[in-house]
């Protein structure tokens with residue numbers, strides 16, 4: 001059977017915010033995970049629109065499309081194109097799971113939730129000629145998970161080919177997070193077995209590794225066991241942790257010993273009332289500076305994530321938060337405007353209050369304000385959001401954030417990492433165009449080391 005997996009590119013692929021390097025970071029891991037459930041004699045291709053110009057004139061037996069919120073309309077357009085020619089289309093992923101009825105207008109079958117449950121059941125029925133219109137999410141056993149089919153990725157098209165996950169979901173319940181919609185009604189946190197995780201790490205070539213897990217320390221025992229086993233492997237890895245996870249016990253030291261060198265942390269807001277309102281429990285009552293100093297002492301860089309537009313925010317919050325991040329020595333910052341993704345608790349709350357202004361998914365990209373805020377207008381919020389980015393990445397602010405570190409080594413790492421990420425766009429564009437990812441990865445590894 002000929003099966004084509006597609007990761008459509010978001011609408012901005014042709015827009016002003018398109019950063020080729022951002023979308024050449026990771027290969028489509030979810031689709032490679034599903035491809036592993038196909039038969040050996042199936043002819044499989046994975047198309048990632050972020051890194052290639054696809055041609056959809058082919059005649060596969062089955063097309064499987066992944067949807068995020070911002071690529072939903074593009075996903076629907078591709079699906080419609082195939083279905084017009086009588087080709088069977090199935091859709092899954094975060095957006096289709098949240099809004100299956102919407103997705104069903106463009107797909108023959110919609111699969112909900114983690115694909116490891118629904119996809120093998122669907123494939124079986126499809127081969128029997130009896131596919132159902134919907135496959136509901138159900139709890140998943142990840143213990144027998146086959147290895148993702150990384151051999152199907154476009155080789156040399158990514159800066160970070162070694163991405164993986166060893167947990168799925170998160171035990172926390174922040175009201176704005178996809179976790180509250182994607183896993184609705186079932187378990188919201190799954191783990192792989194230690195042996196299986198080690199086997200996957202072993203199968204990856206090169207030193208650098210990016211764990212895409214929502215929270216690396218969500219299962220402390222598993223993380224501890226994993227980090228112990230990873231010691232001496234010579235890996236350098238990045239991933240997401242919570243403020244509490246960094247402060248509590250000695251797990252962060254264990255992670256460092258295993259090669260952890262750059263932490264993505266959702267600080268979200270420095271205002272406790274905001275944190276309470278959005279149920280960001282892992283941050284409430286935590287001293288952010290304790291976490292920052294601990295990471296700094298170890299030599300772990302911080303990518304801080306911040307959300308603007310929570311109810312307690314005012315126009316000055318943008319500048320104050322940006323200043324706070326610079327003065328705290330955060331290496332890179334990711335700013336967002338609060339976005340009520342459909343299916344989340346936040347969305348339900350705002351909808352009940354009649355605050356959502358529109359449901360055009362292209363705007364649900366965390367750069368647009370899609371709801372009424374108590375004091376911020378849409379124009380003001382969006383302007384201040386862009387200003388926060390500009391301010392944070394001005395050379396003199398990068399330099400002043402870097403100067404906050406005690407050790408010279410951290411100062412230099414900070415300068416190189418932050419500067420390279422945001423200030424050398426033409427160089428990145430050249431690297432992407434010429435597919436010079438191997439030397440770029442070497443530099444990344446040297447910086448992380």
Ligand code: B12
Pocket residue numbers: 009010022023025026027028029030031033034064065066067068069070071090091092093094095111113114115116118119165169177178212213214341364365366367
């Ligand atoms: C890596 C990543 C990216 C990469 C994507 C590149 C890539 N090649 O994947 C980059 C950096 C480009 C990115 C950018 C953005 N991202 Co992003 N990203 C992620 C992240 C961290 C991991 C995704 C992943 O690989 N997961 C692991 C794999 C195994 O899971 P999966 O992809 O979900 O696939 C499984 C299921 O969804 C399902 N499935 C998926 N597809 C299909 C298809 C079929 C047919 C079936 C049956 C099943 C199925 O089965 C798969 C296997 O279990 C997630 C958070 C997360 N934990 O998922 C956020 C996340 C997906 N991103 C998000 C957002 C908002 C964005 C941005 C809009 C943010 C921004 N302002 O820049 C942009 C735009 C992205 C876009 N293309 O539209 C949100 C999406 C919210 C939503 N409701 O859709 C998430 C959930 C983060 C969050 N916590 O809010 N992102």
Ligand code: SF4
Pocket residue numbers: 169170171172173174177178179214215242266282
């Ligand atoms: S801690 Fe992070 S991943 Fe977990 S629910 Fe909150 S925002 Fe989502």
